[in-house]
Amino acid sequence: MLNNITFGQYFPADSFVHKMDARFKLLMTFALIVFAFVAFNFASLGLVAVFTVFVLLLTKIPLKMYFRTLKTIFIFILISAVLNIFYVTDGTLLFSYGIIRIYTGGILRAVFVAVRIVLLILISAVLTYTTTPTSLTDAIESLLKPLSKIGIDTHTFAMMMTIALRFIPTLIEETDKIMSAQKARGADMENGGLIKKIKSVIPILIPLLVSSIRRAKELADAMECRCYHGGKGRTRLKVLKAGRRDVVATISVCVLLTGIILLNIFI
Amino acid sequence: MQPFIEVKDLSFSYSLSEQEKIPVLSHFDLTIEKGSFVAILGHNGSGKSTLAKLFNGLQLPDSGQVLIDGKDTADEKNILDIRKNVGLVFQNPDNQIVATIVEEDVAFGPENLGFPQAELRRRVDEALKAVDMYDYRKHEPHRLSGGQKQRVAIAGVIAMEPECIVFDEPTAMLDPKGRQEVMNIILKLNRQLQKTVVLITHYMDEAAQAQRVVVMDNGKIIADDTPHAVFAQVELLKSVGLDVPQPTELIYQLKKAGIAFDKDVLTDEECLEALSRKFSEDEHCQ
Ligand SMILES: Nc1ncnc2c1ncn2[C@@H]1O[C@H](COP(=O)(O)OP(=O)(O)O)[C@@H](O)[C@H]1O
Ligand SMILES: [Mg+2]
Numbered sequence: 238m239l240n241n242i243t244f245g246q247y248f249p250a251d252s253f254v255h256k257m258d259a260r261f262k263l264l265m266t267f268a269l270i271v272f273a274f275v276a277f278n279f280a281s282l283g284l285v286a287v288f289t290v291f292v293l294l295l296t297k298i299p300l301k302m303y304f305r306t307l308k309t310i311f312i313f314i315l316i317s318a319v320l321n322i323f324y325v326t327d328g329t330l331l332f333s334y335g336i337i338r339i340y341t342g343g344i345l346r347a348v349f350v351a352v353r354i355v356l357l358i359l360i361s362a363v364l365t366y367t368t369t370p371t372s373l374t375d376a377i378e379s380l381l382k383p384l385s386k387i388g389i390d391t392h393t394f395a396m397m398m399t400i401a402l403r404f405i406p407t408l409i410e411e412t413d414k415i416m417s418a419q420k421a422r423g424a425d426m427e428n429g430g431l432i433k434k435i436k437s438v439i440p441i442l443i444p445l446l447v448s449s450i451r452r453a454k455e456l457a458d459a460m461e462c463r464c465y466h467g468g469k470g471r472t473r474l475k476v477l478k479a480g481r482r483d484v485v486a487t488i489s490v491c492v493l494l495t496g497i498i499l500l501n502i503f504i
Numbered sequence: 505m506q507p508f509i510e511v512k513d514l515s516f517s518y519s520l521s522e523q524e525k526i527p528v529l530s531h532f533d534l535t536i537e538k539g540s541f542v543a544i545l546g547h548n549g550s551g552k553s554t555l556a557k558l559f560n561g562l563q564l565p566d567s568g569q570v571l572i573d574g575k576d577t578a579d580e581k582n583i584l585d586i587r588k589n590v591g592l593v594f595q596n597p598d599n600q601i602v603a604t605i606v607e608e609d610v611a612f613g614p615e616n617l618g619f620p621q622a623e624l625r626r627r628v629d630e631a632l633k634a635v636d637m638y639d640y641r642k643h644e645p646h647r648l649s650g651g652q653k654q655r656v657a658i659a660g661v662i663a664m665e666p667e668c669i670v671f672d673e674p675t676a677m678l679d680p681k682g683r684q685e686v687m688n689i690i691l692k693l694n695r696q697l698q699k700t701v702v703l704i705t706h707y708m709d710e711a712a713q714a715q716r717v718v719v720m721d722n723g724k725i726i727a728d729d730t731p732h733a734v735f736a737q738v739e740l741l742k743s744v745g746l747d748v749p750q751p752t753e754l755i756y757q758l759k760k761a762g763i764a765f766d767k768d769v770l771t772d773e774e775c776l777e778a779l780s781r782k783f784s785e786d787e788h789c790q
Contacts, residue, residue, distance in 0.1 A: 452599045464617055473620065
């Protein structure tokens, strides 16, 4: 039931994007998200779209994985697009019924918003699909490094994130099991008012909490058994290293930015 | 033979509060030789897991000593060295895997020991090959089967290149196929890679494959001998709530029914041999 979530998952492949330094990837993802917001017209947004599609193809991950992610939040995209139809009153009137008036401007705006949301989702999907959670947390740890100078324990923070990411699928699986077990005992989770629904969540949350505490204890033991003693003296199998790829990617993103600015101004 | 683990007059209890204590082991002695394969049996709560945690300083004795290759676990200076040399594999693989990619998880132990990158790579590859999971090195552990996950957890311990590996009911949560895979690796670690292996289990057929079986009850050792000699004491094992391997059980029941057998059996082959000998004897008599 809960296990068809593709968002936030990693898909191994041997591609340009997979091999990029996670720090660069993280920063560029932020940059692209900002670009999608500052692209004011169809031409500049179109340029971002072309670039995004090019990156999708570069990842060598089957496009259907991206579609699957889009499908799960299709309703959300639709609602945000439709809401915009009624707010814009430019262009010619196409349709009116009572207080509802739809203008060509509204339709264009809806399409624009839908494209923008789709791009935001695809851009973040590229990051999570091509970067292992470990490299992602390593990247965050490395980018936060300056904070350790003012006494913030960035290693522990990164380790906490890694463990959280590692246990999300395990806990989803477990929730699924507990839900089935409670249903088998006659629990009704679909019907009833809000209070009843909240009440029906309690028999799921309590066993989940108890088992999480047990898991935490066992994991702590297992980590100690494997000589974990904090970040001191710890080396890494995979060290983030920027290479020629990251320079190429950075230049491409700069070119893209210039393109967006020019298109925003001149069209 | 050279001793590797020496437990001397050890007492241990869990303290729940100042007054309330759960005594688990008292005046406990045990020596495990380098390179040997020892199985530990005992019903739930007899203190097996606690003993395993005392072997690598995860728990410390109230009194007495645990020496690993002559080094005391109670000495803070020795602790990393001891944990590097005595690896522990637990029951639930899900709660031992730290990283989200197989090879990154296997690297966790050696990373903590501070090896340079090339050495980490070598250890990870070798450990994954030893458990036959090299092809899965880029996979996410949560997508693997129970047996595969447990093999990854074992690789994580092998990668530290310990002298000894202690397994605490490593197959208890696995299906028969996963059990077999894990058992094969345990045998390989002892027989081919010369590791000292301690296997805590409640499967009699697994214990029967060890060189020595130690039976615990209520924090005490009640039997300690070769599998043949231990499983011959069927009454004793039953009295502490344990079974014997199925072939042993069959011959035991036949003996109880008045059919004489001169030897105790442990494996299917021995059982078959004993039975066919009996049949041919009977034919001679008639
Ligand atoms: N963390 C703990 N705190 C308190 N008591 C414990 C703890 N772990 C185990 N015990 C108790 O210690 C005894 C021995 O447990 P354990 O070593 O897990 O036995 P086994 O592994 O043979 O089943 C049991 O009575 C158990 O309830
Ligand atoms: Mg136990």
